Amino acid sequence: MAENLRIAVIGAGMGGLATALSLAKAGHKNITIYETAPGLGFVGAGIQLAPNMARILDRMDCWKPIAAEAVQCAATSIREGHTDKELGHVKLDYIEKTYGHPHMVGHRASLAGSIYDACQKESGIKFEFGSLISNTEFGAKPSFTATPIKSPDEARRVECDVLLACDGVKSQTRVAMLQALKETADVKDSGQAAYRIMLTREQMQHDPELIALIDADAVTRWVGEKRHVIAYPIHSKQIYNISTAQPDVNFAGAPNSTYTTKGSKSAMMQVFSDFCPKVRRMLDLVPDGEVVEWKLRVHEPLSTWIYDSVALVGDACHPTLPHLAQGAAQAIEDGAVLGVVLNPKRIADCQPSTIKKALQIYEKVRKDRAEALVELAAENGRSMHLGSGKAQEERDKIFAALKTGKGPVPDKWADADVQRMIYGVDIAADAEDMCKEEGFVAKL
Numbered sequence: 154m155a156e157n158l159r160i161a162v163i164g165a166g167m168g169g170l171a172t173a174l175s176l177a178k179a180g181h182k183n184i185t186i187y188e189t190a191p192g193l194g195f196v197g198a199g200i201q202l203a204p205n206m207a208r209i210l211d212r213m214d215c216w217k218p219i220a221a222e223a224v225q226c227a228a229t230s231i232r233e234g235h236t237d238k239e240l241g242h243v244k245l246d247y248i249e250k251t252y253g254h255p256h257m258v259g260h261r262a263s264l265a266g267s268i269y270d271a272c273q274k275e276s277g278i279k280f281e282f283g284s285l286i287s288n289t290e291f292g293a294k295p296s297f298t299a300t301p302i303k304s305p306d307e308a309r310r311v312e313c314d315v316l317l318a319c320d321g322v323k324s325q326t327r328v329a330m331l332q333a334l335k336e337t338a339d340v341k342d343s344g345q346a347a348y349r350i351m352l353t354r355e356q357m358q359h360d361p362e363l364i365a366l367i368d369a370d371a372v373t374r375w376v377g378e379k380r381h382v383i384a385y386p387i388h389s390k391q392i393y394n395i396s397t398a399q400p401d402v403n404f405a406g407a408p409n410s411t412y413t414t415k416g417s418k419s420a421m422m423q424v425f426s427d428f429c430p431k432v433r434r435m436l437d438l439v440p441d442g443e444v445v446e447w448k449l450r451v452h453e454p455l456s457t458w459i460y461d462s463v464a465l466v467g468d469a470c471h472p473t474l475p476h477l478a479q480g481a482a483q484a485i486e487d488g489a490v491l492g493v494v495l496n497p498k499r500i501a502d503c504q505p506s507t508i509k510k511a512l513q514i515y516e517k518v519r520k521d522r523a524e525a526l527v528e529l530a531a532e533n534g535r536s537m538h539l540g541s542g543k544a545q546e547e548r549d550k551i552f553a554a555l556k557t558g559k560g561p562v563p564d565k566w567a568d569a570d571v572q573r574m575i576y577g578v579d580i581a582a583d584a585e586d587m588c589k590e591e592g593f594v595a596k597l
């Protein structure tokens with residue numbers, strides 16, 4: 154019975170959780186999620202919750218608790234970092250009417266926690282936290298070593314029927330797959346890093362300009378040469394979430410495995426020393442020792458995401474710079490598509506060739522779209538980080554035209570045409586259509 158196929162999901166990030174939930178909702182009863190960390194353990198940070206993500210989570214019955222404490226964005230304001238002058242103001246309140254869900258911003262812990270809670274209600278999903286997966290072997294029946302972090306002597310080999318590697322940007326499965334394919338896909342150093350900060354309402358309350366920011370239903374981005382700050386209220390406006398991008402100087406010389414570090418507040422203040430007083434006052438509220446810096450890392454597009462009965466998912470195959478706020482949304486889209494193509498009715502004969510066909514359709518539906526967004530996010534970073542010169546003048550002319558209601562928005566995530574391309578796609582419906590096109594229909 155296809156619903157009893159052994160499905161191994163590596164990683165309990167947004168990609169792994171959404172994939173497992175989507176497969177359970179499709180009827181699978183034997184899904185195990187292996188996660189190195191002892192629990193969910195998400196860093197405290199905000200996240201943009203785009204309608205293409207919300208649509209999928211709503212169908213899986215876990216959107217309501219997220220929306221209940223998230224903040225709906227009525228607008229976004231793009232401003233010059235050093236003067237605070239508004240370059241562009243874009244209303245986002247049309248989004249709900251057009252795409253069925255509003256654009257919201259929320260807390261990562263609430264997003265992951267709600268998908269996790271929904272997974273726990275599914276008897277078909279088991280979690281193995283504190284378990285490191287290594288030595289993946291590909292084939293019709295993939296296998297790997299699962300090593301309990303606390304008792305490495307108890308490491309064991311696990312065989313499965315489908316292996317879905319949602320193991321993030323540092324994916325060991327991707328490395329093993331590339332080795333098996335005798336290919337390379339170099340890690341691309343984005344040259345960028347990000348500070349991530351959360352301020353409480355209490356920390357901001359003595360500053361009327363800052364309180365106005367947390368009270369606004371808006372995402373604000375301040376842009377400058379090679380840097381920006383993006384900020385929005387989350388957690389029912391009790392927290393102001395700030396994320397930045399700046400040239401990576403701290404990770405450049407660090408070993409490959411380093412992705413986050415305790416940042417230095419004085420270094421951060423120095424990076425934004427020519428930004429306007431409002432931004433500097435805001436950054437200055439961060440207590441020493443609470444600055445976290447992330448390296449922003451991507452890699453070359455892969456020739457394929459699948460090998461036999463193994464597929465890569467989320468950041469493992471399409472790490473995306475945060476400048477389009479789509480990385481997690483795209484990982485969740487992957488999960489939604491896997492639920493469609495691996496529906497037990499479609500793979501009822503349980504044959505490895507049928508599973509492979511399902512994964513080929515997954516790749517067909519997802520790869521071009523995700524990679525287009527990876528490129529668009531990188532391009533948006535370049536456009537937002539322009540220094541002085543012709544290109545910046547051109548960009549600011551486009552911003553000026555926007556004020557008279559004409560033309561595109563240079564900050565791409567806020568542009569209506571880009572939003573149509575991202576939010577207007579119902580990826581699960583596309584996957585159903587592709588299955589029909591490929592004659593991949595229920596086999597009962």
Ligand SMILES: Cc1cc2nc3c(=O)[nH]c(=O)nc-3n(C[C@H](O)[C@H](O)[C@H](O)COP(=O)(O)OP(=O)(O)OC[C@H]3O[C@@H](n4cnc5c(N)ncnc54)[C@H](O)[C@@H]3O)c2cc1C
Binds near residue numbers: 169285321467475481
């Ligand atoms: C600054 C910043 C801002 C962002 N903002 C947004 C945003 O606003 N909106 C948005 O949609 N996206 C955003 N993103 C992107 C988003 O965070 C990621 O794309 C998303 O979290 C990726 O999810 P994932 O499940 O693929 O990978 P991860 O979240 O990295 O999860 C991988 C999991 O696999 C586990 N794992 C790894 N290796 C093993 C192993 N060998 N064995 C067992 N377990 C393993 C890890 O412990 C981890 O839990 C942002 C990213 C950054 C850096």
